[in-house]
Amino acid sequence: MAPATENASPCPTDEELRQICQGGSDAAMAESFFRHLEQCPVCPARLDTLWSRQPQSLPNDPAQAAPLATSHATSSSELTRLLDRNDRNTYDLSFLPRPPFPSCLGQLADYELLRVIGAGGMGMVFLARDSRDNQLVALKALKQGASASQKARQRFMREALTTQSIQHRGVVRILGVGESAGIVFHVMPLLEGENFEKLLRRKGPLPLAQVVKYTRQAAEALEAAHQLGIFHRDIKPSNLWLQKPGAAGEEQVLLLDFGLALAEFEEVGITSTGVVIGTPAYLSPEQAEGTATIGPASDLFSLGCVLYEMLVGSRVFPGTNTLEIFRTIAAFRITPPNHYRREIPERLNSLVMSLLAKSPNKRPGSARALLDQLADPLLLKQPLLNRRSVLTSGIVVAVGLAGLGLWKITRPAPVPLMQPTLILQTPGAIAMALGMGWNQANDGQTIIWADHQGRLWRMSLPDQRAQEFGQVNFTPALLRFSTAFATLAVCGTFGEVQVFRWQDKPVALGVKQRAPVQGALTDAVWDTAQNRLLVACGNEVSVWSGETGRLTATVKPRFGAPVTSLVPRYPDIGSAWVATMVNGEVGIFNDRDHLVLQKVLVNSPATFRLAIRPDGVHAAVWSESGQIDFWQPEEFSYLLKTNILPETVPLQPEGEPAPIRAPLQPRWLTYTPGGSTLMMLGDREGAGEAFLYNPMTNRMLARLGVDDPVLLTVDYPQLWALDRGGSLHLFDNFMGAS
The missing domain is CATH 2.130.10.10 (YVTN repeat-like/Quinoprotein amine dehydrogenase)
Structure with missing residues (x-):
């Protein structure tokens, strides 16, 4: 490097700067250069000049990128299907130069931008066509365009170079970086498949063997990054991609978006605007506090959050907004995954809980250590009972049946009564x-x-x-x-x-x-x-x-029947609001209040209530017939499963049969912020009854100790119930029942 000022690091030579731009430098040289940029008054302008002279910078071996590009050659009819949307009305594309032809959103260097694939805080990803060979690629551009600050441009470039420095099949490849019309961009292969956020919303909890396989592949990619001293800092379902089977016939998990990655000598903290770096629901405790040095253990904690979600179908730290999520992180009460899913073996359950340990020192020491545990052949094995315990249990059961009588075996399990912690007079x-x-x-x-x-x-x-x-x-x-x-x-x-x-x-x-x-x-x-x-x-x-x-x-909307309830907006499933009707139908409305779908969910006209889980994985439909149907919520086109609600009658004194009671009429239904529990308020023979219900185990967790409740409301982690007499009951431990 050339000499600089007396106290600053030396400036890179033109050749060194060109290597950095082309991804030919190692991670240490690139990080040293980025630190230098923050102090040097000359090099930012040199970097801009170099980029303007080099519209794109492809890998040293163009043949290396060819298989990825040519594998996505597409027919004109398929391309028409991909472009069948108007992105100009959906996204702000004013930063792009004028498109060269009507069917194009814009052009950067040799890449024609065909449609928007996705957009984040800084970048926008486009489906692009390389005009040189007519192949489709993904192009990520800095959204601020030519008006982007130097700091934003440096961070965007560092994301590309960081990703490019990790040579691993589990990390998406960078085919080139460049600048055109003042807009910096980098080019990636066009991926086929979906991210884990969409996968989990579509499928819910995954089979145990698949969960272990996907976690292992993600951990392998993390190990490759950690070996270079690079920590991702934003592991979450939307940054993990499940690539469709390729020539080898196997799915592959890819690690995406190194925009928040940092090197091992840096420290995480609060930004100048007071925002903690990372995604709240997947932050490690040390990231949330913003005080500790970030290392491999932070990435492993975030991966543990994803592993938990793949097993259970809900987040470790629930909440409908950032404040609620930080509250749950601060409280740090994590329910083991086998509480919700009994078939999870103890070894796998223990591994998940070790990844989610509050102290970094109690988590696996590295991604390599995690991989060793995932390779344990006994990880998915349930312990076997020895013959003596089985024989003894059989004798006890037989004696119990003879002594108690068969009718007791068929009696419903008791529903615990949850008492309020505070009663206020209103x-x-x-x-x-x-x-x-x-x-x-x-x-x-x-x-x-x-x-x-x-x-x-x-x-x-x-x-x-x-x-x-x-x-x-x-x-x-x-x-x-x-x-x-x-x-x-x-x-x-x-x-x-x-x-x-x-x-x-x-x-x-x-x-x-x-x-x-x-x-x-x-x-x-x-x-x-x-x-x-x-x-x-x-x-x-x-x-x-x-x-x-x-x-x-x-x-x-020409319902033809009175509306019984409204369900508010859930952007993740693309609807603005949903209405239920007394005739068993549901109506879905868009942002402009247009009825886009009307469907019968309950065959015979009956009272029912609808709740959509906060993460959009499924919608619960509770009808007076005593069952809960779980639907795919986007268009209610697929019934996932049906649960018959367990009996809610308390056990009677010994020898007395349970009374025959009228069915419970649904009045109100909603999920807890984490989505693991349904809160139910119904009416039976003119009196209200309220319950907490676990849909995964089909178990009534508790009945609220309130006489004739008329209203429930939640301010996580508190549940309030108003009774008909005007008293307000607080349950501040209701999540403990789940």
């Missing part, structure tokens, strides 16, 4: 919601309720003092609070709505209005993505602005 409450404080000095949890006279009350915790703060001139039926926008909606029995902005004191927005609909109110939900309230009355749904509090639209 006089006259007929509707309630959980909110937050009004100002910085009072930012704790707040209980809000309404009484029959339309008076609105609040109680701040933990002082538990009730205060009246407003009134509406109609009979309240539902309260809905949007934490994202600090807005309270009071919904009346016949579709009236009054919206309050929750600030130093509640401020009413607009005036009370009643939607021009026929029928009584059945449900209301906040669509936080668009800051609006959806209210169901009769056969119609009215839409209210959270900004102005006014009625903006009425959706009349």
